[in-house]
Amino acid sequence: MSDLTGLRATILEQTRQKGELKLQAAKEQHELTYRERHEDLMAAKEASRQRGVDKIINHYQREEQKMFNRERQSLLEAKQSTLTTLFRSALDQMNQWGEQEHIAFLENVLAKYDGQSATLIFGELTGQTLSTEMLAHLTTKYPQITFSDEIIANKGGFILSQGNVDDNYLYDVLVESIRQQQSYRISAQIFNEV
Numbered sequence: 001m002s003d004l005t006g007l008r009a010t011i012l013e014q015t016r017q018k019g020e021l022k023l024q025a026a027k028e029q030h031e032l033t034y035r036e037r038h039e040d041l042m043a044a045k046e047a048s049r050q051r052g053v054d055k056i057i058n059h060y061q062r063e064e065q066k067m068f069n070r071e072r073q074s075l076l077e078a079k080q081s082t083l084t085t086l087f088r089s090a091l092d093q094m095n096q097w098g099e100q101e102h103i104a105f106l107e108n109v110l111a112k113y114d115g116q117s118a119t120l121i122f123g124e125l126t127g128q129t130l131s132t133e134m135l136a137h138l139t140t141k142y143p144q145i146t147f148s149d150e151i152i153a154n155k156g157g158f159i160l161s162q163g164n165v166d167d168n169y170l171y172d173v174l175v176e177s178i179r180q181q182q183s184y185r186i187s188a189q190i191f192n193e194v
Contacts, residue, residue, distance in 0.1 A: 079187050079190075079191060082187075082190060083179070083183050083186065083187060083190075086186070086190075087175050087176075087178075087179045090175055091156075091171055091172055091175045094156055094157070094171040094174075094175070095125045095156035095171060097126075097129070097156075098129060099129045099130055099131065099134060102126050102129055102130065103130075103134065103138075105157075105169075106138070106158065109160070109169055110142055110145065113144075113145075113160065113162075115144060116144060116162065117144040117145070117146075117162070118144070118145055118146070118160050118161060118162045119145070119146045119148055119160070119161045119162075120145050120146065120147050120148060120158055120159070120160050120161075121148045121150050121151070121152060121158060121159045121161070122147075122148075122151055122152070122157075122158045123151065123152045123154075123155030123156045123157045123158060123170055123171070124151045124152060124153050124154055124155060124156075125154070125155060125156035126155075126156050126157055126158060127151050135147060145160075152170065155170045155171070155172065156170065156171040156172070157169045157170040157171040157172075157173070157174065158170070
């Protein structure tokens, strides 16, 4: 019986040791699984936090870009308004010239047509400032130019026609042409830009 008791004690000891080893292995596996899950959870939490931070950063960057665009648009509108006022003022001044200024401009243009025949049609605003005596003087001084009785309503300046070619010296057309060609340069000068 004592052999049996010894055998039983040995079997129980081996079973206990195997159970402890299995328990230890299960504890280690459980700790490993816990650490992995904890690390995964922490990584997911950090990724979620980073996505939130990135979302906030992107939002503020978009808002900053919108503010920059609004400021730029506002500046462009101010520049455009200033240029519009400048060119409108130039046109108004030209339309309000007296007889002498209109004649000086006309003679400067006619000098380029030295001896060439053409028909000249005045804009209403220019034609109103010219006296009958001045028209007679121009007719005598420039016999190759036919001064039409026609007028161009609500316009300053004139059109000079040679056959099928009309050279447009109406002030609004001239000012707009200068605006299209020079507005960038003028804007740079006005607003001290390079």
